[in-house]
Amino acid sequence: MAVPPASIPASGFSRLIRWIDYRLPFVALLEHDLVEYPTPKNLTYWWNFGSLAGIFLVIMIVTGVVLAMHYTPHADLAFDSVERIMRDVNYGWLLRYIHMNGASMFFLIVYIHLFRGLYYGSYKYPRELLWILGVVILLLMIATAFMGYVLPWGQMSYWAATVITNLFSAIPLVGNKIVTLLWGGFTVGNPTLNRFFSLHYLLPFVIVAVVGLHLVALHQHGSNNPLGIDMRGPQDSIPFHPYHTIKDSFGLCVALLVFAFFVFYAPNFAASADNYIPANPMVTPNHIVPEWYLLPYYAILRSITFDFLGIPSKLLGVLLSLGSLVILFFVPWLDTSRVRSARFRPVYRWVAWILPIDVIALGYVGSQPPAGFVVTLGQIATFYYYLHFLILMPLIGKLERPRPLPISIGTAVLEASGGLGAAGPAERH
């Protein structure tokens, strides 16, 4: 612990590092977790999205902290203060567009990261808690994004806040009391805006803390990999630095290019025009939709148009919508297969791809007015979503015959690169 890392040359500087590290092992921690940290040789670009998500969390916090210096959390002033940021504050437009589109990028990256985990069985033994912490991060992100969306106090802000807080009114007996408590009044109003601002500022730092735990849990057993088999020794791994520092940097550049396109050329691509109209408690916009990353949950909520088993449709819609996230907590136990990677699971590898298609269908349903065919499609897609996790996952794990697994990551990499050994690219299989 107290011994300074070997990579630091002996000098006056290294003596300072040694002095600090003996008292606070910070450099040793970096050395252990960012330099030497062994990663499987065969990681693909699918494994870029974790660090990418972390970087976007930082981007959101930095822009958010500065925006908060110009924003006024009051129902009468909030909308104008956001317009002032856009028109008068130096580079205010840039900060706000980065923050707005950064939320979309953050969710896109996290959804890809989540699907990667689902496809390659990254949630399986011994990474169950790692997965659960990831789902906690997703829930915190959704809460944070929702409250952030309310802050500009436009029409969509106001009515999104109204509809989402009203979800709690579906709770039997105490529902309406809870809604009044959330609002701090008889409607969404200034007290609601104030508390949402407070929580929108707080929750990102809670996310940072949970991300810390997520990383501790990750580094306990290391990354999963496309083969889904464990690293058995140095022949299966490469150090994080320089291999993944450079690969993650490259991925970051690509992500920033995509991000910059939206920030500079299509900043309102994912935004709703209605949110540039100041909030009006007396008029609901004709067509309320949430941000794209929440559309699937919204679609499930609206798909339940019938009472079932004595549960009223409103409550059931709320339960199933929330349940679509809660079910993710149980994935490590719903998947009964011992094989992690879908690559060796002839049936599941197809089923795993149907799920994102189903979720995209739900997203489409959520974006459309609820009438006719759209309602039916929403009901089918909702049914399939639950079928996937509750029936297909446990059943396929039991019935399917997985293909034989490679002996080790090292041998699989060697075979893939034609027996040329370490000269072959580590990403090919």
Added chain:
Amino acid sequence: MADLAQSQVTTGHDGGTRRDFLILTAGALAGVGAVVSVWPFVDSLNPARDTLALSTTEVDLAPVQVGQRLTVAWRGKPIFIDHRPPEEIKAAQEVDVASLRDPQPDSARVKKPEWLVMIGVCTHLGCIPLGNKTGDDRGPYGGWFCPCHGSIYDTSGRIRQGPAPLNLIVPPYDFTSDTAIKIG
């Protein structure tokens, strides 16, 4: 301290039991204390006194024509006032109450049949239904139609189709004269 140490020594073999008892009672008390001390934080989020004070609205109905629908604000919520023409009243009264999702006769929802007063907030997820302005879509029952999730209300503000569980809520109000009401 010395006394405490002494007492532990003297209680001998049942010192453990005594300690268990102290840990349990102290722990329980601290738990109750922690829960109680959370309450001020939670209750501070409930409507404040000044918010509660803004609780009545008076409306002069004299200028409202037959067939005209008026929207006023009460506690920040829209109140729908409908000066119902005879055919709307008739349609509302002729419905088979038992067939309704939230069974309520029209007579239980009005003080005077020609004046329908309701909170204009959909009981599903709180949107404002259409139908109070001329040219709005009033839905197939000639009442109100919520554009958010498709709830349809009749000329008595009762839920007829769609996801909303309850009829539009009638606020507490009184006629202060023949042509004026006080809501709240």
